[in-house]
Amino acid sequence: MADLEAPQSKSRDLDKLLLRAGNLVGPDFYPGTEVKALISQLSIVSSSFSDFVIRLLSLRVLVVGAGGLGCELLKDLALSGFRNLDVIDMDRIEVTNLNRQFLFRLEDVGKPKAEIAAKRVMERVSGVEIVPHFSRIEDKELEFYNNFNIIALGLDSIEARRYINGVACGFLEYDEDDTPRRETIKPMVDGGTEGFKGHARVIVPGVTPCFECTIWLFPPQVKFPLCTLAETPRNAAHCIEYAHLIKWHEVHGGKSFDPDEPEHMKWVYDEAVKRAELFGIPGVTYSLTQGVVKNIIPAIASTNAIISAACALETLKIVSGCSKTLANYLTYNGGEGLHTKVTEFVRDKDCLVCGPGILIELDTSVTLQKFIDMLEEHPKLLLSKASVKHGKDSLYMQAPPVLEEMHRPNLSKSLYDLMGRVQKDTVHVFGTALKNEEKQSSLTKLRVVFKGADGVADMDTAIGA
Amino acid sequence: MIGLFKVKEKQREEAKNTNSRGASVKKQSAGELRLHKDITELNLPESCTISFPNGKNDLMNFEVTIKPDEGYYKNGKFVFTFQVSSVYPHEAPKVKCITKVYHPNIDLEGNVCLNILREDWKPVLNINTVIYGLFHLFTEPNYEDPLNHDAAAVLKTNPKQFETNVRRAMGGGYVGNTSFPRCI
Numbered sequence: 096m097a098d099l100e101a102p103q104s105k106s107r108d109l110d111k112l113l114l115r116a117g118n119l120v121g122p123d124f125y126p127g128t129e130v131k132a133l134i135s136q137l138s139i140v141s142s143s144f145s146d147f148v149i150r151l152l153s154l155r156v157l158v159v160g161a162g163g164l165g166c167e168l169l170k171d172l173a174l175s176g177f178r179n180l181d182v183i184d185m186d187r188i189e190v191t192n193l194n195r196q197f198l199f200r201l202e203d204v205g206k207p208k209a210e211i212a213a214k215r216v217m218e219r220v221s222g223v224e225i226v227p228h229f230s231r232i233e234d235k236e237l238e239f240y241n242n243f244n245i246i247a248l249g250l251d252s253i254e255a256r257r258y259i260n261g262v263a264c265g266f267l268e269y270d271e272d273d274t275p276r277r278e279t280i281k282p283m284v285d286g287g288t289e290g291f292k293g294h295a296r297v298i299v300p301g302v303t304p305c306f307e308c309t310i311w312l313f314p315p316q317v318k319f320p321l322c323t324l325a326e327t328p329r330n331a332a333h334c335i336e337y338a339h340l341i342k343w344h345e346v347h348g349g350k351s352f353d354p355d356e357p358e359h360m361k362w363v364y365d366e367a368v369k370r371a372e373l374f375g376i377p378g379v380t381y382s383l384t385q386g387v388v389k390n391i392i393p394a395i396a397s398t399n400a401i402i403s404a405a406c407a408l409e410t411l412k413i414v415s416g417c418s419k420t421l422a423n424y425l426t427y428n429g430g431e432g433l434h435t436k437v438t439e440f441v442r443d444k445d446c447l448v449c450g451p452g453i454l455i456e457l458d459t460s461v462t463l464q465k466f467i468d469m470l471e472e473h474p475k476l477l478l479s480k481a482s483v484k485h486g487k488d489s490l491y492m493q494a495p496p497v498l499e500e501m502h503r504p505n506l507s508k509s510l511y512d513l514m515g516r517v518q519k520d521t522v523h524v525f526g527t528a529l530k531n532e533e534k535q536s537s538l539t540k541l542r543v544v545f546k547g548a549d550g551v552a553d554m555d556t557a558i559g560a
Numbered sequence: 561m562i563g564l565f566k567v568k569e570k571q572r573e574e575a576k577n578t579n580s581r582g583a584s585v586k587k588q589s590a591g592e593l594r595l596h597k598d599i600t601e602l603n604l605p606e607s608c609t610i611s612f613p614n615g616k617n618d619l620m621n622f623e624v625t626i627k628p629d630e631g632y633y634k635n636g637k638f639v640f641t642f643q644v645s646s647v648y649p650h651e652a653p654k655v656k657c658i659t660k661v662y663h664p665n666i667d668l669e670g671n672v673c674l675n676i677l678r679e680d681w682k683p684v685l686n687i688n689t690v691i692y693g694l695f696h697l698f699t700e701p702n703y704e705d706p707l708n709h710d711a712a713a714v715l716k717t718n719p720k721q722f723e724t725n726v727r728r729a730m731g732g733g734y735v736g737n738t739s740f741p742r743c744i
């Protein structure tokens with residue numbers, strides 16, 4: 096079928112990857128126009144396509160973040176043949192973005208990044224459909240994320256990565272023998288840059304380590320001691336943090352500082368300048384002030400481009416199988432010379448986010464008290480004094496007394512009711528576990544399945560009751 | 561890897577079943593889970609108590625009251641607010657002293673100079689360690705890491721005077737031009 100393609104096609108290079116077999120391809124790779132159609136969602140579905148491909152034509156990719164990395168990702172994915180993209184970002188365009196977020200122009204300042212980025216890429220790349228979402232990632236329903244086959248992350252915060260990771264891993268289900276169910280796997284491709292450094296990684300929940308398995312890769316940000324700021328500032332950043340953390344509250348009392356409020360930032364900058372003059376310290380500028388206060392490390396457009404290119408290729412590889420995927424964490428350092436390396440990190444089998452957890456089957460009548468007693472007997476748990484948490488709800492807490500009292504009424508209720516009458520869901524339990532004859536603090540994930548409750552019917556009775 | 565998408569339709573059906581639960585169960589953060597565990601494992605001296613002004617549905621914001629049973633601050637009562645972010649324990653909790661106090665390591669706005677709250681925070685530390693750290697500030701105030709200059713200077717040069725000043729402040733009096741609320 097390859098020779099049916101126009102020789103001048105803009106996807107000429109992609110065709111070489113997708114239309115030919117090779118030695119490095121993934122295990123499920125079937126070269127041909129079908130796989131290409133799958134990625135690019137050809138609007139005319141040929142009758143020669145199998146049902147299999149037609150079913151796959153709904154492939155959708157979500158790009159999280161429309162900043163430096165997000166702009167690159169959207170462009171790269173669109174040019175790689177992806178036709179159905181969504182992009183989500185809560186920020187508006189600022190003047191300082193324009194040097195590297197190349198999809199934006201001066202007249203766009205103040206407009207939502209997601210909307211402008213989508214518009215610009217659609218103008219330049221024919222056939223691509225990009226749906227923008229000007230929204231916080233936390234404000235979307237969880238089901239929104241389930242609409243996508245793959246999620247590409249171009250973020251600059253650990254908090255946001257942790258959130259998306261939790262959501263994506265939340266869709267993962269395991270069989271009785273603790274093997275992940277393929278159809279519930281939501282792969283992620285994560286990029287990140289800091290100055291000349293960057294990383295790209297592939298997260299296939301249940302298969303490769305999730306963000307939480309390797310949270311130690313991100314050391315906590317080093318913070319200056321307050322007394323240094325107050326007493327012995329030695330550099331420009333100390334002066335800025337003094338104005339931001341100490342002086343602001345001294346002058347403004349309870350009014351909280353908003354880093355996105357230009358007037359607040361200007362005030363901190365002016366105070367930092369005064370402080371720097373007092374101590375004879377050079378180097379306080381407005382952009383440094385923004386950088387220190389918002390903890391921004393200067394972004395370099397070319398580092399973004401390199402990392403995004405790696406992420407876009409991994410996305411293409413995951414969906415097409417045209418090559419094995421990155422296993423599983425690439426670091427790039429262009430600071431001194433150029434160094435790049437791929438490390439295969441391993442999963443934390445007990446990971447609270449992506450791990451299978453321990454499967455427990457219960458009758459719908461079991462009370463929370465009974466459930467807690469059972470945890471103590473359970474051979475894999477031997478958990479005494481257990482506290483129980485379901486999603487955001489804490490169902491029971493053993494201590495401190497003030498909280499124990501607030502949760503006590505739940506003990507006599509059925510766990511099935513407390514969990515919203517669903518047939519199965521995850522709960523977390525923590526307490527003291529007996530391991531190797533030793534008592535130790537423990538936090539464990541459980542997959543609770545209720546016997547004889549089949550979701551829909553019971554939902555109806557629940558509403559009727 | 562294309563196999564991941566083979567059973568897309570099945571997944572759709574699954575989604576229908578999970579839909580109802582998606583709406584009712586809010587996503588918890590891993591940080592929240594760790595915090596809840598920390599809270600149930602608190603092992604505090606009698607002089608420290610914890611309370612949750614927003615009730616059981618908001619444990620990320622709480623108050624800790626410290627009543628030192630020895631030292632300069634004996635019998636005083638000092639309230640700290642804790643704000644814990646969803647990235648906990650990656651980030652230390654934000655702690656403020658909401659009782660105005662005459663103390664070398666706590667300024668008049670309630671900022672606290674405690675190393676484990678900033679430069680020495682490690683994710684293996686927990687709420688218990690922080691509370692012990694705060695408690696320690698009252699039994700052994702330290703003039704080497706001052707946030708309140710004047711108090712630090714007095715403690716260093718004239719501990720007797722410092723003791724008098726602390727008593728006066730806790731009794732609801734003035735130290736220099738600064739008035740303090742009664743907290744004894």
Ligand SMILES: [Zn+2]
Pocket residue numbers: 304305306307308309443446447448449450
């Ligand atoms: Zn994990």
